Amino acid sequence: MTRISDAIKTDHRQIEACYDKIINSNDPDEQTRWQNQFTWELARHSIGEELVVYPAFETHLPEGKDMANKDRQEHQVVKELLKQFQEMKSSDPKFMSTIRTLMDNLSPHIKEEEEQDLVRLEGALDQAESERMATSFGRTKMFVPSRSHPSAPNKPPFETAVGLLTAPIDHIADIFRKFPDHSISPNPSTK
Template sequence: MFSSHNITRNLNKFPQNLKPLIATSFTSTRLFSSTIPIMTRVSEALKTDHRELEDAYNKILSATSEDEKTRWQNQFIWELARHSIGEELVVYPAMEKYLNNGKEMADKDRKDHAKVKEQLYKFQNLKATDADFEPTIKALMSDLSQHIKEEEEHDLVALENALKEDDSEDLYKSFNRSKMFAPTRSHPSAPDKPPFETAAGLLAAPIDHLKDLFSRFPK
C-alpha cells in the first residue's frame, strides 16, 4: 500500500486545486461503481484524458506565477507521458486486431506520438522563466491538437464501431490501468514505488518492457 508520506510528497508537485480531486477520486469512483453498474467505452477514457490535457495546457498559459506554471507543467508532462504509453499499450494493438486497416492507422498514430514525445522531452527540461517555455508548449500543443482531432473524429469512431460493448469496456479498464505508471494518480493496490520516477524514464522505456510491467499490474 502507499504510505501517506509518499502520497503527500507526490501531491505537492502538482497544482493546489487538484490535490483533493487526486486524493479522493479513486475512493469516490469505487463507492459509486459498487452501487450502480455503468458500462463505459474506451473512447470515453481517451476523450477524458484529451480534455484534461487541454485544461492543463490552458492553465500553463494563464498561470500568474512561476510556481503555478511549473506545477501545471508537471501535471501536463505526466498526463501526456502516461496517456501516450496507455494508447501504445492498449489502443493501438486493439486497432490492429479489430480494424482491417488498423495497422496503417496505428502506425500513423505512433509516428504522431514520436514527434510529440520529442517536443515533450524538450519542454520538460525548460524552466517557466525560460524564453522558449511558452513557444515550446504552444508548438507541442498545436501538433497534439491535430492528433487529438483526427483520433476522435476518425480512429476512435472506427474502433468503437468494430467493438462489442463488452470489448470496449475491457479496453477502457485496461487503458485506465496504465495510470499506474505515473506516481500521481495511484491505485491503492499498485506497488508502493511506481516503476518510473520521471516522465522521461517512462517515455524512454522500450515498449516490450512496458508490456511486461503492465501485465503485472493488478486488474
C-alpha cells in the same frame, strides 16, 4: 461503464485543461505545477494508448496497422517535444513557445483520433469489449512512466519492459515535484 473512446476523450480534455492553465498563468510557480501535471497526464496517456489502443486497432480494423503506425509516429514527435518541455524551467524564454509547438502537434492528432480512429474502433467492438479496454487503459496508466522517454521503444512487448523499469524512477521523482492542489505526486500508488 466507460467505453474506451470516452476514457481517451476524458484524458484529452484533462491534457487540454492543463495546457490552458499553463498558458493563462503569469505565476512561475503555478506554471511549474501545471507543467508537471501536463507532463504526468500526457506521458501516461500516450503510453497507455500505445499499449492498449493501438494493438486493438491492429487486431480489430483492416487498416489498423497503418493507423497504429501513423499514430505512433505522431506520438514520437510529441514525446520529443514533451521531453524538451518537461526539463524547462517556467522562466526559460522558450517555455511558452515550446508548449505551444507541442500542442500545435498534439491537437490535430487528438481531433483525428476522436473523429476518425476511435469511431472506427468503437464500430468494431461490442460494448463489453470497449468497457474492458477502458478498464485496461486506466490500469495501465498506473504502471507506466510519468515522464517522456522518447528513446524508449513504442511497441509492446519492449515498451512494456522498458516502462516497468523506468516507471518507478519517475514515480519516486514525482514525489519531489510540485503539482497543483497536491502535496505529493498525483499517482495513486504514492498515496
